[in-house]
Amino acid sequence: MTQTNENPKLFIVLLIVSLGSFLLLAVVLSFVSQFGTFVLIGTLGIVTFGGILLLGLLLALKQHQLVPFFEKPISLMILMLYPVALKIGTLGGKEKDEIRASFISIHNRLAKIRKITADPDKILVLLPHCLQWSDCPHKVTTAVTNCKECGRCTLTDLLALQRQYGFHISVATGGTLARRKIQELRPKIVIAVACERDLASGIQDVQQIHVLGVTSERPFGPCFNTSVDLEELEQTVLHVIR
Numbered sequence: 062m063t064q065t066n067e068n069p070k071l072f073i074v075l076l077i078v079s080l081g082s083f084l085l086l087a088v089v090l091s092f093v094s095q096f097g098t099f100v101l102i103g104t105l106g107i108v109t110f111g112g113i114l115l116l117g118l119l120l121a122l123k124q125h126q127l128v129p130f131f132e133k134p135i136s137l138m139i140l141m142l143y144p145v146a147l148k149i150g151t152l153g154g155k156e157k158d159e160i161r162a163s164f165i166s167i168h169n170r171l172a173k174i175r176k177i178t179a180d181p182d183k184i185l186v187l188l189p190h191c192l193q194w195s196d197c198p199h200k201v202t203t204a205v206t207n208c209k210e211c212g213r214c215t216l217t218d219l220l221a222l223q224r225q226y227g228f229h230i231s232v233a234t235g236g237t238l239a240r241r242k243i244q245e246l247r248p249k250i251v252i253a254v255a256c257e258r259d260l261a262s263g264i265q266d267v268q269q270i271h272v273l274g275v276t277s278e279r280p281f282g283p284c285f286n287t288s289v290d291l292e293e294l295e296q297t298v299l300h301v302i303r
């Protein structure tokens with residue numbers, strides 16, 4: 062079954078290496094460029110601040126508490142360093158999806174530490190189209206209520222969960238449709254189900270809304286008759302529902 066294990070430590074290590082790489086680059090520049098000293102001093106300041114934020118992140122993950130002042134800067138640091146960490150990690154032989162899963166894991170943990178909750182009608186569970194059984198003739202992307210709940214795909218169980226808790230469900234074929242559904246419904250919290258790649262880019266895209274990611278399961282390979290761990294999804298809903 063294709064699903065990457067979430068290992069938050071990997072992304073933390075990559076954040077440290079990324080900050081270290083900036084410093085190393087600045088040291089090299091200080092020898093070869095006439096403005097090298099200024100670059101080095103500036104980079105030292107940035108890396109020191111990054112180091113403080115990193116410590117704040119580690120403390121938050123350990124103690125399940127986050128000093129409000131650090132919330133935004135830590136999230137910003139993670140988002141800004143994500144592409145660098147991804148590059149460094151892949152150069153170091155790690156799978157992209159493994160790094161993405163680690164990034165998503167840290168993002169989710171921080172989101173849960175912030176303890177943001179919402180009424181059910183302000184929560185949107187956003188599903189990928191590949192979750193629908195490939196031969197199903199019903200157009201669930203137009204309206205999820207078109208699903209006949211035949212039990213061939215996870216939508217049957219997801220609709221049962223929706224009835225139990227009262228959140229919204231939308232099925233999107235891609236990023237553009239997902240953004241449109243978010244604009245239409247204006248949820249306070251989005252629980253997005255997708256592969257690591259789509260989740261990581263979605264989290265980067267939708268920064269003004271509280272997003273939690275649940276990685277899809279791909280027993281038949283990518284983008285085909287995928288599924289989701291219902292227990293994990295339900296636990297995520299219970300974390301944010303008021």
Ligand code: SF4
Nearest residue numbers: 194197208209211214
């Ligand atoms: S549960 Fe059945 S009707 Fe609903 S989307 Fe899946 S295959 Fe189609």
